[in-house]
Amino acid sequence: MIKKILVIEDDKFLRELMSKKLITMEYDVVSAVDGESGLAMIKETKPDVVLLDLILPGINGFEVLEKAKKDPEIANIPVIILSNLGQKEDIERGLGLGAVDFMVKAHFTPQEIVEKLKTILG
Amino acid sequence: MENILNNPDELRKVRAALLNILEDTDDLRRSAVDERNKTTAIIENLTDGVILLNRKKQIEIINSSAVDLFSLDKKTAAGMCFLDLVNRDNANQFRSILIDEDKKRIKSTYREGATAINDLHFEITSVLLKDNEEEKGFLIIFHDVTKEKLIEKMKTEFVSVAAHQLRTPLSAIKWTIQMILDGDSGEINEEQRDLLGKTYLSNERMIVLINDLLNVSRIEEGRLLYNQEISQLEDIVEEIINSSGELIKIKKMNVDYKKPEKLLPKVKVDKEKMGVVIQNLLENAIKYTPESGNIKITIESDNKNVIFKIKDSGVGIPKNQQDRIFTKFFRAENVTRMETDGTGLGLYTTKNIVQAHKGEIWFESEENKGTAFYFTLPINK
Numbered sequence A: 001m002i003k004k005i006l007v008i009e010d011d012k013f014l015r016e017l018m019s020k021k022l023i024t025m026e027y028d029v030v031s032a033v034d035g036e037s038g039l040a041m042i043k044e045t046k047p048d049v050v051l052l053d054l055i056l057p058g059i060n061g062f063e064v065l066e067k068a069k070k071d072p073e074i075a076n077i078p079v080i081i082l083s084n085l086g087q088k089e090d091i092e093r094g095l096g097l098g099a100v101d102f103m104v105k106a107h108f109t110p111q112e113i114v115e116k117l118k119t120i121l122g
Numbered sequence B: 001m002e003n004i005l006n007n008p009d010e011l012r013k014v015r016a017a018l019l020n021i022l023e024d025t026d027d028l029r030r031s032a033v034d035e036r037n038k039t040t041a042i043i044e045n046l047t048d049g050v051i052l053l054n055r056k057k058q059i060e061i062i063n064s065s066a067v068d069l070f071s072l073d074k075k076t077a078a079g080m081c082f083l084d085l086v087n088r089d090n091a092n093q094f095r096s097i098l099i100d101e102d103k104k105r106i107k108s109t110y111r112e113g114a115t116a117i118n119d120l121h122f123e124i125t126s127v128l129l130k131d132n133e134e135e136k137g138f139l140i141i142f143h144d145v146t147k148e149k150l151i152e153k154m155k156t157e158f159v160s161v162a163a164h165q166l167r168t169p170l171s172a173i174k175w176t177i178q179m180i181l182d183g184d185s186g187e188i189n190e191e192q193r194d195l196l197g198k199t200y201l202s203n204e205r206m207i208v209l210i211n212d213l214l215n216v217s218r219i220e221e222g223r224l225l226y227n228q229e230i231s232q233l234e235d236i237v238e239e240i241i242n243s244s245g246e247l248i249k250i251k252k253m254n255v256d257y258k259k260p261e262k263l264l265p266k267v268k269v270d271k272e273k274m275g276v277v278i279q280n281l282l283e284n285a286i287k288y289t290p291e292s293g294n295i296k297i298t299i300e301s302d303n304k305n306v307i308f309k310i311k312d313s314g315v316g317i318p319k320n321q322q323d324r325i326f327t328k329f330f331r332a333e334n335v336t337r338m339e340t341d342g343t344g345l346g347l348y349t350t351k352n353i354v355q356a357h358k359g360e361i362w363f364e365s366e367e368n369k370g371t372a373f374y375f376t377l378p379i380n381k
Helices: A012-024 A035-045 A061-070 A088-096 A110-121 B002-006 B008-045 B064-069 B082-087 B089-098 B146-181 B190-221 B233-243 B245-250 B271-287 B319-324 B333-337 B346-356
Strands: A004-008 A028-032 A049-052 A079-083 A101-104 B049-053 B059-062 B109-115 B121-131 B134-144 B228-231 B254-257 B267-270 B294-301 B305-312 B361-366 B370-378
Touching (some): A004 A012, A004 A035, A012 A028, A012 A110, A028 A035, A035 A049, A035 A061, A049 A061, A049 A110, A061 A079, A061 A088, A079 A088, A101 A110, B049 B064, B064 B134, B089 B109, B146 B190, B190 B346, B228 B233, B233 B245, B233 B254, B233 B267, B233 B294, B245 B271, B267 B271, B267 B370, B271 B305, B271 B346, B346 B361
Parallel strands (some): A004 A028, A049 A079
Antiparallel strands (some): B049 B134, B121 B134, B294 B305
16 A cells, blocks of 8 residues: 655755655655645645654644644644754654654655654554 | 240241141042042942942942842932842842852852843852951942843854754755665766765765754853753763764774773763763764774763763874864864864864863873873762
């Protein structure tokens, strides 16, 4: 079964790169450019994993995560934070809100992100 | 006396002399008053708050800035006991700095920071005035540093925001290069692979630099340490040595580390930051020691501290630059000539982290012979 990944990322180029990598690795990819539409997409498409950026136009990633975890319909969808924030407070806040992992974009290659996805998808 | 009284000439002389003395005294009195007025005017108009206490710790002089700071009026303030002043609701934060609660005494301080109720920041200095061995009173100065704090905060925030923003394009470069190297967009030839590999490393250096800058901005915000846990320093050291295995192998270094036979006393540290300290010191030792050199790491303890030591057989630090080695962005001349890369932030960060743990750091170094860095951490009791 092909797994579906939702990429919520406001930077066009990063979004395209990530999507391309995921498609190469034979995932089904959907994407959103801001928090509002990201949250709507989680509900609409019910992905297997969400890759979530934090600094987003409108409602930010933390809020998206908080709202998603409060909605019983989508609360159990694993969310990986993929952001360029990365201070300990941000990490603890993200994990505290229920993210399964926190990855700093600049510290991981797309391949490593895919590896992480694989372990989460089991 | 009789003679003088009977001699009008003499009397006149005496009278003239007395008048002279009186005049001089009056001049002196006037100039003393002038001086006092000048001093009062200076103290009164200082932008720093100034309070002078007498021997009984009562307010003798208080200037306008200080009166405003404590929301008093001059009349109430004069003669007031200093303890009563700092017991007022709006002076809590000053009390803890200025009063030794055990001994009910005023403490001597130098530029100790305090935040007042309306978010103003002060540096408080309190000086015991002494005449020989006799206590004459206290001089207490409240220096307003609100503006400096604000600018410092803006600067730090700027660095932090800029650093995070810089990471986005760097991520894009990193991801693109890696995907091309992985062959995700078709085959590439060896030369292209080589060039892209080098570009990737350059980009990694930029990412490291930005992480260093972020660390520095945390140092300047004064919130460097996050989560301090009781730990065994050996564990952190071993973890760092293991994770540097690749680097050690490439440069064929002989790293000599023997775990202490007995478990060392525990220390309270932010593990991640302490890892940065050991990583920095080990990386420096590797980087600035020629191939196949020796590095020796030991950890010991005395009754107060755990002491870490790392000694290399490297290029050393030139004597005339040793006093600047811990300053921000500084890199010694001999290592910049070696074309090693570095940001000049490593030892600055290292020192600040050690000091934030109430430890000390120092080194001994001789050019072309080697360097030994030491740091201590207080034992957790």
